[in-house]
Amino acid sequence: MSHDDGSGWSAAAFLRDFAQLSTIGATPRGGVDREAATVRDGMARAWLGGWLASRGFAVAVDGIGNQFGLLDLVPGAPYVLAGSHLDSQPTAGRLDGAYGVVAAAFAAHRVAAGARAGTVRPTRNLAVVNWFNEEGSRFGPSMMGSAVFTGRLDADEALRTTDPAGVTVRDALDGIDGRGGPVPLPVGSYAEIHIEQGRELEETGDRIGVVTGTWAARKFRFRVLGEQSHTGSTRMADRRDALLGASLLVVEARSLADRFAEAPLHTAVSQLDVRPNSPVVVAAEVRANLDLRSPDPAVLDAAVHRLRDVAARVEAERGLRVELELTHSWDRDDYTPECVAVSERVCAELGVPARRMLTVAGHDSTNMAKVVPTAMLFVPSREGISHNEREDTAPDDLVTGVDVLTGVVRELVTAPGSGPDRQPWTPASTG
């Protein structure tokens, strides 16, 4: 495709630079370990800052650690922002998030080169973003940087959040020089590309997913309270075993997914902590998460209703207390139809087979879509493997994704005054 746009773009350059980034925090099995605000995250951020600065972007970091590269083409105009996140799960694939950041950097760089060469006539400015702490594995909640940027989460509250060792976001960011001040950035529109994390594209043979909406979700924290006793000598009838209660809920969560398999309904319990977690003490308390996701909010409500019934039965039959706290809830969110249309037009022009689809997982674009017109693209994932070092996407598909994202950014940057970005979003101070 367009390999001669003055930016020095080539598929080989993209793959080479991405491979270099992937050495940072590399794991023996081909993945990465770059949890938010760790040393390895700091190193990845330093790599990105260098890449952007050497290509003429002004690098800036806001008060919650979001890292930007700004390229002014039309003084005073709003920005087309594109990006994703460089942080990772404790062990993860190298593509999740990082692909979207590097693709956005190349896309912006290519569009800017077109503007310099006179083949692109910008009406907007360009910016690239590496959102802080999308994964949420070290510091909750996930999508922290974009949540603060879009005003959904208070910056001070986020900075006070601690990891399991008691380190605050503020101190962790300061430890990698990762906390800046207000960045004057009126955003007109946003674009993000990500691996699918499912196998729909692989199965249909399409090369790009144009995301039209997000599955509805209900996320809980639950706590089961029992009482310490001796694992050997206490009579079974006298035990109030919090781990037994939690296990019954884990099994029930899976049964719910099987019961509503046609919806579909996805359920998971993946984080579970036992207290006192001793080989000879019956558990007094278990804390865990519980996620339910479906394209159909009515299915979620029915599942939650049944879950509460089962929790009440566990309480009554096992002498336990079960606390279910709803921490996140969203119904089906739709991406901007005009951005879906732009994405489909670009794919058609490039001859790339594309299909509309929903995303199950949340992304930073989920937050951005609430404040500005947002385009969200997927590239295929081999076997749908995600949050796993074996996550992979064919190099050709990665390159095609950069081409499509470049086209989308070009369309947004050259949109007429009546383009989709009629009401730019300027973040509140995060300094």
Add this chain to the structure above:
Amino acid sequence: MSHDDGSGWSAAAFLRDFAQLSTIGATPRGGVDREAATVRDGMARAWLGGWLASRGFAVAVDGIGNQFGLLDLVPGAPYVLAGSHLDSQPTAGRLDGAYGVVAAAFAAHRVAAGARAGTVRPTRNLAVVNWFNEEGSRFGPSMMGSAVFTGRLDADEALRTTDPAGVTVRDALDGIDGRGGPVPLPVGSYAEIHIEQGRELEETGDRIGVVTGTWAARKFRFRVLGEQSHTGSTRMADRRDALLGASLLVVEARSLADRFAEAPLHTAVSQLDVRPNSPVVVAAEVRANLDLRSPDPAVLDAAVHRLRDVAARVEAERGLRVELELTHSWDRDDYTPECVAVSERVCAELGVPARRMLTVAGHDSTNMAKVVPTAMLFVPSREGISHNEREDTAPDDLVTGVDVLTGVVRELVTAPGSGPDRQPWTPASTG
């Protein structure tokens, strides 16, 4: 009872000293937190060393941190050893173990006073012991000090064991000056008193349990291996969820106890660790313990057989691997009949209602009974509450226990040459 034996013994003195010990590592809810070789364990050991030394005992510590107080009455004769352990679960009641150590110290002191006054004619020497790390919550296995003393566990292997933070037993003991050298201690017999940790005495109204044997047990570590994936986007059918597999086994363990309720069979899973334990990553691995105990070894074998069947079904149906490793196994162990007879005779003489019973939990006496004649006594536990800060025993019952233990130690110390301790046990060097 005998409050004028020259030792300064009084029920009030015992309760006062025990209350003072209970201030060390005291928790707000009336329990203690004195895990093995922590600062608080070191403080409790210092308290005991002081108590023993000021009453004429020679204080010595062996190579695995067992703390002894020796009182020579008959040069060259074997020792009657009595004691238990001062270490505790992370939060525990104040009596578990500590009661037995202080009771043994008072009993030995009273018998020695009798010898000095000429009312007791010793044929043996006296020693008190605080076994290192009976609980096993910080460093596995439990009953570590008595296991090394009796040659069932290699001293170097025990010293190399690490806690979850990676600290070795050796370094932790050195941090509280808790590691000594060989203690020349030929042991003729052993006596221990402990709270029942069950409610049999409370229900029958007896004041002393004379323990005749230990329930059989099978202890496993199990590992469930699945694969990391995304908690939201991965299709349910594609998930290999290690936490689901582990939860099915926790529920099955409880079902086994219900199925064999008449045996009885006690089962427990109480320690469970999830990897990576992230809110958005399906668990790749779960490690947990699994205990089965019954007075009837045949019931244990039937239960283990069924458990293996269920594990195989979980593997096949859920795409997981389940590894069950047997870590401890013992059939029903009996205490020395001659010691049972001595204990019953002492109770009868003191007018204390006693009953024979089995212990479900293991004790240091379980190890000692394998090498020398051993007496094991129980006092009642309120509601059978154990491994819990609410653990409690009535002060009168505590004092009665000291009286009975004193009588048993006196019997053993004055036994003729043909007493139960025909083959004294001398520990291998633990230096």
